[in-house]
Amino acid sequence: MQVINLTYPDFARQIPAGAITLALGFFDGVHRGHQRVIAAARENAQANGTKLAAMTFDQHPSVVFQHAAPDHVRYLTTVAQKETLMAELGVDILYILHFDAAVGAMPPQLFVDQLVVGLHATTVVAGFDYTYGPATTANMQRLSDYAQQRFDIIEVPKAIDGTEKISSTRIRTALDAGLIDEANELLGYQYETAGTVVHGEARGRTLGFPTANVAHDNNERVPGIGTYAVMVHVRDQWVLGMASVGRNITFGDDRPITVEIYLLDFTGDIYGQNLTIRWGHRMRGEIKFAGADELVAQLQQDEQVTRDYYERHAFRARPRLWSAWLADKED
Template sequence: MQVINLKYPVVASQIPAGPIVLALGFFDGVHRGHQRVVATARQAAQAQHAKLAVMTFDQHPSVVFQHADPDHVRYLTTVAQKTTLMAELGVDILYVLHFDAAVGALPPQTFVDELIVDLHAQTVVAGFDYTYGPAEIANMQRLNDYGQERFEIIEVPKAELDAEKISSTRIRAALDDGQIDTANRLLGYQYETAGEVVHGEARGRTLGFPTANVAHGPNTRVPGIGIYATMVLVGTEWVMGMASVGRNVTFGDNRPVTVEIYLLDFHADLYGRNVTVRWGHRMRGEVKFAGADELVDQLKRDEQATRDYYHDHPFHAAPRLLDVTQVDSLEES
């Protein structure tokens, strides 16, 4: 897959020759609804013998429109993660457009002329609620007016699961509430985060459960407080782990939230190393125990529950995404 970073105004020499089918969206999370958009575009590209291209943004539009701090906007997927997932979906060209004030101020006609037509799009595919400016004038219903018959338009209807729309907003809410199982169903794959192993209080070592304290960056959305079955990528090896997102309330009140992971059957020093965490299942909430002995007993049960989960749900590193037949089987409104 070719990744092309764009900044407005686009330099024509950056755009490969030849017609494309262009899928549009921010695609935060590349969830099951997004997968349907890309799968629809892929089918059109194959039918038209054209390349499949996707255009996304490098940062959320709220950074421009709501003056959000770009260093603290929490995403479901980084650009790097989004790139990996798009490659799995069979995308040929991924355009990553820098979303700044200039892009945010573009009139809808200019957006269409310079960021759709000038990319050689012969077909445009997007979700029913995609906008490219103010929603009242830059929506999918108006796209044909601005397109002036220069490209075909495929509008992908709403995808639902459990009679509710699949959306990045819904997934963020599920994650914040610790509902990783729900989030994973909506995503169509198991959620991932990445961080650096840093020094913690080393209390787990004294309890017989030494943990890796994983520090995540401010742009990462970590699942809510709870105890989780996870797989952790250390170098090239995936290691089973039980993760605690919480405040260690057994040892005091008003403590900061940390992510501590006990890696099963793994004993190497991880300090300073970057790891990837794949969040499989929430086992329980955080509990304040009467003392260390009670906590250790629970940790032993958590370890067994982690092993049981991965025995019943064998881990596969890749591919992460649903196949297209599963995407197509989602409920539609």
Template sequence: MQVIDVMPPLQAKQVSKTPVVLALGFFDGVHRGHQAVIKTAKKEADRLGLKLAVMTFNIHPAVIYRGVPAESVQYLSTIDRKTALMADLGVDLLYYFHFTPAFAKLAPQLFVDQVLVGLNAQVVVAGFDYTYGKRDVATMARLPAYAKGRFSVITVPAALDEGEKISSTRIRQALDRGDVDLANELLGYTYQTSGVVVHGEARGRTLGFPTANIEAPSSERIPGIGIYAVRMWVRGAWVDGMASVGRNVTFGAGRPVTVEINLFDFADDIYDEPVQVQWVHYLRGEVKFDGASGLIAQLNQDQRDAQQVLEGAVR
């Protein structure tokens, strides 16, 4: 897969010399609804013998449209993660357009003329609610008129789960309340974050449950406070474990939220190493114990519960 970084305006050298089927969307999380759009475009590309291209953005449009501070946005998929997911779906060309204020102000017709036609699209595919400007005029229903016969349009209907639309917002809400099971169902894969192993208070070692303290990028969305069954990618392999997202309330009030992972059957020194974490299942909420003995008993139970979950989970 070729990844093209576009600082508008689009340059001729960045455009495929042959026509493409072009899928549109921000695709945060590349969830099942997004996958339906990309798979529809892939099927059409294969039918026509064309390359599949995806156009997305380097930042969430809300940063420009609503003035949301860029540093405060937490993504379901970073650019690296989104790129990997797109490659898995068979995308040939992945365009990351820089969503600048000037680009955001493009009138719908100019967006079509400069971007969609500019990318040599023969077919454009997007979800039913995709917009490319003001919502009342830049709709999928109006796109064929703007196309003026230069490309065809395929609109993909909403993907539903339990009768409700699958959306990035719904997934974020599930993660925030710790419901990684629902988030994973809506995503169609196990939610994953990245980080680096840093030094902590080393209290877990004294309890018999040494932990890797994970410093995650501020741009990634960590599940809400609780205890989870997880897998961690470290040194080229997935290792089963359990994670605590919380404030370690047993040892005092007002503590910061940390991510600590106890790995099963693993004792290597991995300080400063990059890792990936798969959030498989929510086990329980954070509990304040009267002392270390009660916490240790609960950790033993958590380990048994996590191992049972992970044994039956898809790898």
């Protein structure tokens, strides 16, 4: 997949020649709803012999419109993760547009002229609620007016899970509540974060459960407080783990939230290394134990639950996107 970073207005020389089918969206999470948009665009591209392209932004529009601090907006997927997922979905070209004040101020007609027609799009595919400016004037219903018959438009309807729309907001809410199983169902793959192993209190070693204290970037959205069955990519291998997100309240009140991971069947010094964490299943919330013995007994139970979970759910090293998720549910 070709990744092209665009900065408006000086980007024309970066655009490859040839017609494209263009999928539009911010695509935070690249969830099942987004995957339907990409699938519709891919089908159109194959039918018309064009390349499949997608365009996203490098940062959320709230950074410009609401003056949010760029390093404090927490995403479901980093730009690098979006690249990986888009490649999994068969995208040929991923345009990453730098969203700044100039882009935010573009009138709808200029956006279409410069960033749709200018990319050689013969068909545009987007979700029913996609906007490219003020929602009242820059919505999917108005897109044909701005298109002026220069490209076709495919509007992808709302994707529903249960009785509600699949949305990035819904997934963020589930993650913040620790509902990783629900979030994964909506994503269509297991949620993933990345962090660096830093020094912690080393208390786990005295309990027989040495943990890696993992620091995440401010832009990463870590699941809410709880204990999780996870897979961790460390030293070029995937390892079973138990992740605790919490304050370690057994050892005192008002402690900071940390992410600590006990790696099963793994030994070695990994301080300073980068880990990728794939969050599989929430086992329980945080518990204040009477003492270390109760905590160790619970950790032993958690280890067995983790092993049992991955016995039932075969781990896949590659992201599990919607097609694979459907196949599993139908088996």
